[in-house]
Amino acid sequence: MTIAIALTKGRLEKASIAMLKKEGYGVEALKEKGRTLVFEDTQKDIRYFLVKPNDCITYVQHGVADIGIVGKDTLMEGSDDYYELLDLNIGKCRFILGGLKGHNPFDKLGHITIGTKYPNVAKAYFMEKGREIECIKIDGSVELAPLLGLCDGIVDIMETGDTLRENGLVVFDTLCELSARVIVNKASLKLKQTAVCAVLEDLQRGSEAC
Numbered sequence: 001m002t003i004a005i006a007l008t009k010g011r012l013e014k015a016s017i018a019m020l021k022k023e024g025y026g027v028e029a030l031k032e033k034g035r036t037l038v039f040e041d042t043q044k045d046i047r048y049f050l051v052k053p054n055d056c057i058t059y060v061q062h063g064v065a066d067i068g069i070v071g072k073d074t075l076m077e078g079s080d081d082y083y084e085l086l087d088l089n090i091g092k093c094r095f096i097l098g099g100l101k102g103h104n105p106f107d108k109l110g111h112i113t114i115g116t117k118y119p120n121v122a123k124a125y126f127m128e129k130g131r132e133i134e135c136i137k138i139d140g141s142v143e144l145a146p147l148l149g150l151c152d153g154i155v156d157i158m159e160t161g162d163t164l165r166e167n168g169l170v171v172f173d174t175l176c177e178l179s180a181r182v183i184v185n186k187a188s189l190k191l192k193q194t195a196v197c198a199v200l201e202d203l204q205r206g207s208e209a210c
């Protein structure tokens with residue numbers, strides 16, 4: 001029975017392919033991918049494809065992918081009609097509230113404006129703290145927004161902290177730790193249980209080595 005696995009392209013791509021390869025999966029072809037989008041491992045009867053983070057969830061929810069590997073940040077921001085079954089211990093980073101030194105958004109009395117790629121996460125965080133915010137959706141280089149006066153602070157991913165530091169920004173709070181997760185289509189877990197669980201067991205072993 002063929003299993004389809006959606007991998008997130010970009011920052012998670014290398015580490016997830018390396019883990020699959022180490023566990024004996026034939027994903028070598030993905031690394032010399034050119035413009036080809038789908039790869040078959042006929043020996044293991046697995047089909048792989050590389051997609052953008054949000055699309056990984058979409059393909060899993062629709063059952064086109066049985067399994068997806070995607071960041072917890074993307075899962076927290078998006079819809080949740082899937083099973084999240086494994087933490088892979090790769091792509092580790094955290095959600096932070098950041099901004100200009102001496103300008104903690106919580107100290108502001110009036111209206112707070114937050115720049116972020118993750119408006120749902122940001123709103124939930126401030127709501128829990130009893131503050132309502134206006135979110136300005138930013139698609140990249142989020143650190144620019146407070147520097148140029150677009151917003152009072154940002155909710156974004158931090159790994160090394162270099163991007164914040166090099167732009168003179170500071171961390172005011174950590175919302176939570178993040179890493180890549182394995183998600184599974186709900187029907188696939190029932191209908192392809194043996195094959196799906198075999199992949200999960202291998203990935204579990206791989207994640208323990210991280």
Ligand SMILES: Nc1ncnc2c1ncn2[C@@H]1O[C@H](COP(=O)(O)OP(=O)(O)OP(=O)(O)O)[C@@H](O)[C@H]1O
Pocket residue numbers: 008009010011012052053070071072073074091092093139140157158159160178179180
């Ligand atoms: N600095 C980072 N350190 C570690 N993991 C990160 C970092 N930035 C992103 N990630 C993880 O990698 C995933 C993919 O990030 P990536 O930046 O490649 O994609 P993206 O957000 O769609 O960006 P782009 O629009 O530039 O393609 C994120 O969802 C997150 O889980």
Ligand SMILES: O=P(O)(O)OC[C@H]1O[C@H](OP(=O)(O)OP(=O)(O)O)[C@H](O)[C@@H]1O
Pocket residue numbers: 011139140141142143156157158159160161162163164
């Ligand atoms: O703490 P650091 O190690 O500096 O990493 C953090 C940066 O990485 C991510 O952006 P990315 O590089 O993916 O680019 P983007 O701004 O286009 O989203 C994130 O949005 C930060 O800008």
